[in-house]
Amino acid sequence: MKEKLARGLNRMLDLMGYGEKWREWKRKRRAMFEEWELMYKALKRSPLAKAGAAMAVVFFILGIFGPQILALINGLYSLLYSQGIIKQKIVLDPYKIFAGPRLGKPSLLHPFGCDEYGRDLFARVLTGARVSLIVSVVVISLGIPPGILLGLVSGYYGGKVDEFIMRVTDVFLAFPALVLAMAIAASLGAGLKSAIIALTIVWWPSYVRLVRGQVLSARENVYVEAARAIGVSNLRIMVKHILPNIISPVIVLATLDFGTVVILNAALSFIGLGAQPPTPEWGRIVYDGLDYLMMAPWYSIIPGTAVFLTALGFNLLGDGLRDVLDPRIRRSIEFASGRE
Amino acid sequence: MSRRDEILRIEDLYVHFYTYAGVVKAIDGVNMSVLRGETYGLVGETGCGKSVTMRAVLRLIPPPGRIVKGRVIFNGVNLLELPEEEMRKIRGAKIAYIVQDPTAALDPLYTSGFQVAETILAHEENVGKKSVWERVVSLFKSVLIPDAERRVKQYPHEFSGGMRQRVVIACAISEKPELLIADEPTTSVDVTVQAQILEVLEDLKKTQEMTMILVTHNLGLVAQICDRVGVMYAGSIVEVSDVFRLFEEPLHPYTRGLLNAIPHVTRTQFRLEPIPGTIPDLINPPPGCRFHPRCKHATGICKREKPKLREIEPGRFVACHLYRGD
């Protein structure tokens, strides 16, 4: 099947006149493909990592296609209504009040139940996945690049530059991430935007640390000296010779952090500094449900479980990816795939 | 060669490594025989299996390696059939093993003297602390470590590479082994230090009546101290001879190639004669003689049939179809 697809693709590209270019490109980028293949093989070896990957994928799908999923369900409901199978007209909408009974129990039509305004909790938790996904993606993609950049500069040049960057980093790392994020978020005023800004500011220092350490050992490689002997510029050495060789641990940490950002963001909203009502944010829903914990325990427990499963998934996935980096495990995987 | 003089005899030894990529046929039918009191040189290039063969003698093949079949007869006993407890008594006491890297062989947390003492205590019970310590000092003296009384109390990092190797040798000879296996003992040290270590080894051999197997890739070393030599290639011994005849008139094409490939300080050379090609992949080794793809004398039979190690003149063995006729 896979081969047939590949052959078909090749035929198509040949007909379009891009065949040779595509194959040349693929040959040049073999390292990338092989790295992915290795990661895939490492993941396949561990059932926990597979479970983690599955959870992460589910999180992404729910986050990206949440509205479409809701629309699909609503379509089904209206079809059932028009057929007279269900008696009420039900629309699942995170913001619509009195869509169901107040504090309604989970049922077939409201699988996660309803909150005190009769809003459907399934729709709210599903939309909450989207909020968490956006926060994580923004924080990770804004927080990591400066971390990598500063770490590279710090580790490569050393001396006073290194000293300065590391002391600033130390100041940030001296506070627990949550406390610092709380302080920043509070001073910016509550809201999803300030939560994102606070988390981004908190995020980069750990990457500076990680990257710097990796650079310190990578720059001792003979190929770095060889590049220097050819006359390659410092910038190019950093980007072409050091960065590709240290990027794997950064990817692992970013994966683990994906889950951590979700937790911290939920925590900020829980204490009222993050997303404000009526935004369906997991931490906020948990908080709102606390008042009704006895009457409607699902109200808090379900979004709490969502946070838990997301964080767990990314942690398992990150641990699985870390196996790829362990030289001993890596060697055995490489050996198995005929690479040495 | 009469059987009586043999201290070690390896018969038809096969060692395979079971890796993900496939079965590495590292040792493929090794036969060798070491006589009491001699210095036997086992030479070959990286990956030819010389170290693995020696580890097989001590049954110290690391996983995923396994001895598939064969016999290792030491003083008339097949070591491969001994229970592990018996084997432990032989290791270190009857057969000692010196590794290439002396730094890795010594524990940085203990004094060098303590490590030698530990070897003695591992094999002997009811020995007094004081007598052990005296023995350690005399061992240090016998490996020509100057200022032995002070040196025994020092830690490995206070020793130079050459001195560390001497401590390792002192460990090895502490139980007066009958057979000393030195696996590339001087590869990590400089020429002058090498000369000093060789002096120690030769001196010990004489005074302690030891048999020594020297595993090395350095043909100069072999020429200098060995009595007989076995040349290994890709898991088998291809030639065995006394050292003088081997260097004068090498028989196997691989031995000849090796001798032509090295630069000599005693000659003026304008070009070396490399052996074409590279060592074979031992997962899918070439059929027949494993050297045939690189051999300029290869004929049809070399590709089909693996040559056996045969004695073609007294004391000279070669595994090559070229010498079938005589």
Add this chain to the structure above:
Amino acid sequence: MEAPLIQVKDLVKYFPVKKLFITVGQVHAVDGVSFEIMRGETFGLVGESGSGKTTLGRLMLRLLTPTSGDVVYNGRSIFELEGGELKEFRRRAQIVFQDPYTSLNPRMTIYDILSEPINVHKIRIPDKREYIVKLLETVGLGEEHLYRYPHEFSGGQKQRIAIARVLALRPEFTVLDEPTSALDVSVQAQILNMLKELQSEFKFTYLFISHDLSVVKFMSHRIAVMYVGKIIEVAPSDDLFSEPLHPYTQMLLSALPVPDPKYTRSKQIIKPRGQVPSAISPPPGCRFHPRCPFAREKCKAEEPELREVKPSRLVACHLYS
């Protein structure tokens, strides 16, 4: 006589030794070394580990900055070069490293590795791919290796790729830092032959660094022997081996096992005594005197200079003064 390509003038390199951030001493890696290399010559540099030969090679390419002294290349001090001139020097002077296993970036294809020097120096060639294939063919590899990664090659092949990378720039001068010490003898022979052939084809000048005396002899026209940061003898290759002058050279040669049992067992042996002294606090006077069988009072007090004692033979020893 034509001017030498490279003149090394009283070159000194000390490395500080630190304990808890406080400098407690200095490693005298290279300690006042002077010599010249002629165009088209292979200048051999032998010495035991810690003699400073590798540091010296790095200094001559300005990969390290010296404590004092100078290296003059084509009449210009290399430490004064800047900008475009420095870049041009980087093109002309190259290095092949000892360990082919780590000198190639594992994340780059052979094509990327070989096109890097061309890109960096903006060498104008009509067809880069064709040029790189030709380079590979020069070192005995082929087009099929173009998009492979370093880990797919054996040690000898990697060293060939490292040599091709150097060839890409058509340099004049190349430091060969133990290029075969990580390789087996049969492969070593292939690489050494190739280096010699390349030299006669492209008129390269080599600095050949090695601890292996027989390899240095095979490769070099002239040889310098280093001992604890100093050059103690310089001689034409054959002369050094037929008639070593310095007691240390004599000791080295007699300690070298020769693959000829009759010769090596009958030769006169000067037993090596003692150990190589620490480069942090080298002995006063002649650095070899604690191990020298001929040491006199003068050797302990006064450091001998490297002087010409016979035509084209330099030695630093009081025995010849």
